[in-house]
Amino acid sequence: MIVELGHYALVMALAISLLQSVLPVIGARRPDAALMEMAPAAAIASFIFVLLAFAALTVSYVTSDFSVQNVWENSHSLKPLIYKFSGVWGNHEGSMLLWILILVFFSALVALFGGNLPFSLKANVLAVQAWITAAFLFFVLLTSNPFQRLNPAPIEGRDLNPILQDIGLAIHPPLLYLGYVGFSICFSFAVAALIEGRIDAAWARWVRPWTLAAWTALTAGIAMGSYWAYYELGWGGWWFWDPVENASFMPWLAGTALLHSALVMEKREALKIWTVLLAIMTFSLSLLGTFLVRSGVLTSVHAFATDPLRGVFILGILVLFIGGAFSLFALRVQTLSQGGLFAPISREGALVFNNLFLTTATATVLVGTLYPLLLEAVTGAKISVGPPFFNLTFGPLMIPLLLAVPFGPLLAWKRGDLWAVCQRLYFAAGLALLTALAVTYFATGAPVLAALGIAIGIWLIAGAITDIALRSGAGRVAVPIMWQRFKGLPRSAFGSALAHLGLGISVIGIVTVTAFSTEEVTTLKPGETMVSGPFALQFEGLKPNTGPNYTELQGRFIVSRDGNRFATITSAKRIYTARRMPTTEAGILTLGPSQLYVALGDETPDGGTVVRVWWKPWVTFIWIGAVIMSLGGITSLFDRRLRIGAPATRKATAVSAGQET
Amino acid sequence: MKRLAKLMAVAKICLLSLALPALAVTPDEVLDDPVLEERAREISAGLRCLVCQNQSIDDSDAALAKDLRVLVRQRLVEGDSDQEVVGYIVSRYGEFVLLKPRFSAQTLLLWAVPVIVLCGGLAYLIINAGKNRRSRTGMLLSQQEQADLEKVLSSRDHDS
Numbered sequence: 120m121i122v123e124l125g126h127y128a129l130v131m132a133l134a135i136s137l138l139q140s141v142l143p144v145i146g147a148r149r150p151d152a153a154l155m156e157m158a159p160a161a162a163i164a165s166f167i168f169v170l171l172a173f174a175a176l177t178v179s180y181v182t183s184d185f186s187v188q189n190v191w192e193n194s195h196s197l198k199p200l201i202y203k204f205s206g207v208w209g210n211h212e213g214s215m216l217l218w219i220l221i222l223v224f225f226s227a228l229v230a231l232f233g234g235n236l237p238f239s240l241k242a243n244v245l246a247v248q249a250w251i252t253a254a255f256l257f258f259v260l261l262t263s264n265p266f267q268r269l270n271p272a273p274i275e276g277r278d279l280n281p282i283l284q285d286i287g288l289a290i291h292p293p294l295l296y297l298g299y300v301g302f303s304i305c306f307s308f309a310v311a312a313l314i315e316g317r318i319d320a321a322w323a324r325w326v327r328p329w330t331l332a333a334w335t336a337l338t339a340g341i342a343m344g345s346y347w348a349y350y351e352l353g354w355g356g357w358w359f360w361d362p363v364e365n366a367s368f369m370p371w372l373a374g375t376a377l378l379h380s381a382l383v384m385e386k387r388e389a390l391k392i393w394t395v396l397l398a399i400m401t402f403s404l405s406l407l408g409t410f411l412v413r414s415g416v417l418t419s420v421h422a423f424a425t426d427p428l429r430g431v432f433i434l435g436i437l438v439l440f441i442g443g444a445f446s447l448f449a450l451r452v453q454t455l456s457q458g459g460l461f462a463p464i465s466r467e468g469a470l471v472f473n474n475l476f477l478t479t480a481t482a483t484v485l486v487g488t489l490y491p492l493l494l495e496a497v498t499g500a501k502i503s504v505g506p507p508f509f510n511l512t513f514g515p516l517m518i519p520l521l522l523a524v525p526f527g528p529l530l531a532w533k534r535g536d537l538w539a540v541c542q543r544l545y546f547a548a549g550l551a552l553l554t555a556l557a558v559t560y561f562a563t564g565a566p567v568l569a570a571l572g573i574a575i576g577i578w579l580i581a582g583a584i585t586d587i588a589l590r591s592g593a594g595r596v597a598v599p600i601m602w603q604r605f606k607g608l609p610r611s612a613f614g615s616a617l618a619h620l621g622l623g624i625s626v627i628g629i630v631t632v633t634a635f636s637t638e639e640v641t642t643l644k645p646g647e648t649m650v651s652g653p654f655a656l657q658f659e660g661l662k663p664n665t666g667p668n669y670t671e672l673q674g675r676f677i678v679s680r681d682g683n684r685f686a687t688i689t690s691a692k693r694i695y696t697a698r699r700m701p702t703t704e705a706g707i708l709t710l711g712p713s714q715l716y717v718a719l720g721d722e723t724p725d726g727g728t729v730v731r732v733w734w735k736p737w738v739t740f741i742w743i744g745a746v747i748m749s750l751g752g753i754t755s756l757f758d759r760r761l762r763i764g765a766p767a768t769r770k771a772t773a774v775s776a777g778q779e780t
Numbered sequence: 781m782k783r784l785a786k787l788m789a790v791a792k793i794c795l796l797s798l799a800l801p802a803l804a805v806t807p808d809e810v811l812d813d814p815v816l817e818e819r820a821r822e823i824s825a826g827l828r829c830l831v832c833q834n835q836s837i838d839d840s841d842a843a844l845a846k847d848l849r850v851l852v853r854q855r856l857v858e859g860d861s862d863q864e865v866v867g868y869i870v871s872r873y874g875e876f877v878l879l880k881p882r883f884s885a886q887t888l889l890l891w892a893v894p895v896i897v898l899c900g901g902l903a904y905l906i907i908n909a910g911k912n913r914r915s916r917t918g919m920l921l922s923q924q925e926q927a928d929l930e931k932v933l934s935s936r937d938h939d940s
Contacts, residue, residue, distance in 0.1 A: 354839050361834050463909055471905065479898040486893040500886055503828045505836065505879025512894050642807045720806065729806055 122187055125175025126266035129216075132168035132223070133256040135161050139249035143242035144314070155242035159230035162245050165252060166227035173207070173220050176265050180207050186272030189213065189265045195278035195697045197668040205289035206279045211413065211429075212265035214292060218409070219255050221293070221300045225329075226252065229304060236325060243311035244304075251303055254436045262429045278668065278697030287347030291340060295367055298337020299405040302374060304329040306402030306444070309395045313447045316454040318395060323385035326398065328756060330381055334374045335752030341367055342745030353703035353718045355733045357632075357741060360509040365488045366408030369481055373401040376477035379470045387532060389467055392455050393474070399448060403441040404481070410437050416492060462534040469527035469535075476520040483512045521575050521626065524619055525582020528612075529589065543589060547581035562635065572630030579623025583616040614755025621747030628712075628740025636735045640720075642727040652734030654715060655679050656688070661719075661728060669695045671704070674719045674728060678708060690717040712737045805838065809846070811853055820853045823865055827852070828877050836879060 139161035146154025176189070180203045185191040193210040194203060202209075208217040226248040233241045259265070308326045312318045344367070349357040358364065377397045384394045410416070414430030461467035487504045495501055525547055529540045555574035562569070590612055591605040639651045645660030659675040671693040678686045690706030706717040713736045720729030805824075811817040824838035829845040837845040837852075848869065855865045869877055881887045 356839065359834065475898065475901045475905070478901065479894055482897040483894040486890055490887075490890045494886060498886065501874070501876045502881045502887065503876055503879050504881060504890065505826075505828060505834065507826050507880035508890075511880065512891075516894065516898075640805055640807055640810065 121175050121178050122184065122266050122268065125172040125179075126264070128168040128171040128175065129256065129260060129266070132165045132172065132219075133253060133260065135165040135168065136249045136253040136256060139165065140246055140253055143246040143249075147239040147242045147246075147315075150239060152238070155238055158242045158245035158249075159233075162223070162226040162230040162248065165249075166223040169216075169220050169223045172266075173216055176213060176216060177204065177207050180204070183276065184272075185274070185276050186269055187265075188267040188269045191269055191273050191276045193279050194276040195668055196275060197696075198276075198279060198284070199667050201286070201289060202279060202284050206283070208292050209279050209283045209288050212259070212263045214296075215255065215259050215263050215413065216265055217292065218296055218300060219252065219259065221296045222248070222252055222255065222303055225301060225304050233325075240308075240311055240315060240322075243314050244307045247307035247310045248303065251307075251440065254439070258429075258432050258436065262432050276697070278695060281669070281693070281695040281698060281700050281702045282351060284668075284695070285347065285351055287343065287351065291343045291347055294336050294340030294343055296340075298333050298335075298340050298374070299367070299370060299408065301329060301333025301336060302370060302377075302398075302402040302405050305333070305377065305398040309398035310444055310447060312395060313444075313451045316451055318391050318455055320385055320388045323381050323394065326394075327378075327381045327385055330374065330378050330398075331752050331756050334371070334378050335749045335756065337367070337371050337374060338745055338752065339749040341371055342742050342749070345745075346742050350705050350707060351702075353705050354731075355636075355638075355705070355716045355718070355735065357738070360487075360506045362488050363412050365484050366411045369404040369484050369488075370401055370408060372477050372481040372484065373397060373404050376474045376481070377401050379473050379477075383467050383470045387461065387467055389461060390471070390474075392452060395455070396448060397474070397478075399441075399444045400481075403437075403444070404485075406437050406440060410434060411488070461532070464530070464537050465535040466527065466530045466532045469523060469530050472523055473520065473527065476516055480513055480516045480520075483516065484509070487512070518575070521579060521622070524579055524622070525585065528586045528615060528619075544582060544585060547578055547585050550581045551575070551578035566634055569630055569634035572634070573627055576623045576625075576627035576630065579626060580620050583620035583623065586619075587612065587616045610758040611755045614751045614753075614758065617751030617754055618748045619751075621744045621749075621751060623744070624740050624747060625742075625744025628737050628742075628744060631737040632735050632741065636733055636738070638731065638733050640729070640731045642723055643730050644725075644727045647727075649730065649732065651715065651732040652736075653680055654734070656715075656717070656730075656732060658728070658730065661722075664691070666693075668697065669693045672719075674706075674717075674730070676706065676717060678715065688715065688717050690719045692719050709739065712739045712743070714738050805849065806846070809849055809853065811857065816853070816856050819862060820849070820856055823852050823856075823862055824849055826866070826879050827869060828879050830873060830877065 139158055142154045142161075143158035145151070146157075176187075178184075179187045179190050180194055181200070183190065183194060183196045183203070185194075189210060189212050193213075194206050198206065206213075208214040226245060229236075229241070229244060229248070233244070236244070305326050308322065308329070312322055341364075344364070345357050348359070349355065377394065380390050380394045380397055383390045410430075410433045414433050416430060487508055491502050491504055525544055526537075526540055529543055530537070551574040554577040555570045558570040558573050559567075587605070587608070590608055591601045593601060596604070637652055639649060641649050643649060643658040645658060648655050648657045650656075655678070657677040657679070659677065661672045661674050664671050664673050671691040673689050673691045676688045676690070677684050678688060686708055688706035688708045691704040693702045693704055694700070695702070703718050708715040708717075713734070716733040716735055718731045720731060722728050805821075811820060821838060825836050827837045827848060829835045829837045829840035829842055829848075831842050831844050832840045835845075837848045852865055852869070855868055860868070866878070875881065881890065883891055
């Protein structure tokens with residue numbers, strides 16, 4: 120009964136979304152306040168209905184109701200409770216439902232907190248959101264219904280893919296979808312603005328918090344996914360340039376560009392047309408990502424959908440929304456005025472530089488991901504585009520961008536003085552140079568690129584600190600006044616400094632682990648010892664163990680350094696009972712920022728076990744940096760001017776009025 | 781409880797009979813010469829495992845990947861250069877095995893897109909900047925406006 124109610128709620132949500140897609144637009148055109156008023160109410164109602172549907176599916180999972188096909192295929196009565204919850208979205212149907220839930224959640228947020236939006240803009244934004252909602256509800260109801268019943272009901276389920284039975288599944292997809300789908304709001308704002316034919320700095324002020332929120336979630340989601348792959352897949356890699364990773368990375372790159380260009384538009388009313396285009400592109404890439412992952416076009420661990428109808432359906436949605444938005448853009452671009460002039464050397468100029476490189480990077484990842492598919496479709500030739508391609512193209516694009524980062528926040532708006540900024544960055548540049556020399560000196564034989572990479576990381580970190588220090592008046596005022604100024608700095612200043620600092624930390628982690636990690640593979644018998652980095656690992660042998668829905672063989676290692684035993688590592692090979700699927704559970708010992716990573720392999724006939732050990736210096740910096748970047752996003756989100764719309768708006772009009780006279 | 785016991789029994793059989801995945805390079809494959817081994821690893825990282833999903837043969841557990849790894853090492857031991865080894869594998873398995881496609885008519889666009897976007901964007905910005913400068917000179921004040929402006933400014937000077 121609950122299952123049918125869930126299904127019914129989903130149909131109700133579709134009906135409401137259809138109304139919400141049409142009536143507010145008519146209302147905004149006429150104008151008819153009553154018709155526009157229905158948009159927020161409908162948005163909240165469809166959120167409640169989708170939430171009910173999601174709750175219904177969750178109940179079926181938690182109670183292990185195997186009469187529901189989706190539950191039978193992806194759950195098991197012995198599965199731990201947390202995975203019964205997270206398993207709801209550990210499959211195609213459920214994950215699409217989560218996608219829609221987050222979409223309507225964002226619509227409801229606009230409905231609730233968009234009180235200071237112009238009436239017609241709010242109506243149009245919610246209508247565009249409803250178009251997307253309706254399209255995806257159709258998709259779920261027609262091709263991927265999670266509420267399909269089975270008769271007779273099986274006694275036991277087929278269990279969740281063991282790789283997904285991890286805390287990562289509880290966190291990674293929701294965060295990722297918050298990011299992916301969060302960009303839908305920027306898209307809806309862009310399309311609504313195009314419909315209205317009017318875009319100003321106030322528009323950017325409304326779009327920026329949504330972009331920030333989506334970007335923050337996406338950053339955290341990608342980092343989480345990366346760490347999950349790192350410890351779960353068992354070969355210690357943290358980024359594989361897998362098409363599915365690229366699918367989430369492209370919206371991130373475009374979203375990062377959007378975040379920066381929206382800043383220019385908000386502060387200086389420049390780059391309007393570009394910002395709108397970027398908002399459309401970012402969500403288009405999210406849709407493309409959804410298509411790539413959900414259609415089964417790519418063969419990957421993530422693609423649990425192989426039904427061609429689904430692929431065609433999502434492709435239709437993709438063409439409709441991306442094509443429609445770009446056509447609308449082409450039609451309306453003339454009506455938008457390009458405002459705010461600036462010299463090439465200026466804050467705006469730096470942000471344009473940022474956008475140029477991020478857009479090129481996005482295009483590179485896009486072409487690398489799609490090229491094999493397109494080439495095969497057109498000529499039938501099969502090629503592969505993998506990590507070596509991306510490292511060779513994406514890497515060099517990042518170097519000028521990263522080098523430019525510390526300049527951006529120090530340049531003045533409109534017209535900047537590059538030489539003056541260079542002087543302010545002496546300290547950061549000196550520190551970076553010293554680091555490069557130190558790396559080359561201490562790590563003999565270190566590749567030049569490693570020294571350069573670490574120096575860039577230090578440059579970013581020191582640059583971010585310089586930015587905050589100068590804003591607080593370092594070198595110009597006394598320390599107590601500096602402290603006062605420091606406390607009075609806008610949150611957005613801390614936000615961008617934190618994000619750039621986090622970026623520097625990630626860069627250091629990436630470079631260090633790429634250049635200095637070591638890998639040992641050997642066969643050990645119980646009692647034997649192997650060496651990895653500065654450590655010795657003594658193998659204690661294998662021991663069987665049973666978990667709730669798996670059995671495993673645990674291998675224990677005693678770790679010592681210079682003869683002192685100080686830790687043990689347990690690594691395991693698991694077999695999940697229901698699917699009879701083996702997985703490796705890597706043993707990871709975190710020492711400061713570095714990690715010792717142990718994975719077990721086959722047993723050899725003579726009683727030994729294949730053991731692989733990686734020493735990964737500073738590897739955690741990669742994710743710590745990403746977390747700091749997300750914290751920067753959150754900090755910016757709490758900036759005064761994003762929280763309090765009204766006074767800021769008045770100020771903005773006063774400034775623009777001042778410019779006109 | 782009985783069901784649980786039965787499951788455990790099944791699991792035990794699985795544990796005994798099922799071969800667990802080997803982890804990519806196994807000790808028996810590793811060459812004695814560390815320089816050759818290093819070269820083998822580098823070559824392997826650029827070759828795709830044909831039966832896997834987006835994995836290099838260096839990362840893959842598949843049997844075919846192991847065969848290829850052994851083949852790469854054999855050729856290296858026999859004195860082939862890196863190019864010769866890759867060329868040999870490509871001649872047997874086609875361009876599909878290369879994770880970094882070769883530059884050719886087919887892959888022209890793939891390699892060109894980053895350059896086109898970057899240079900195109902740069903060119904657009906430069907042209908636009910030129911246009912802006914021209915339009916800015918067009919926005920200079922007329923003589924009348926200039927006179928008015930001076931009047932306003934001078935009156936303010938008197939005020940202060």
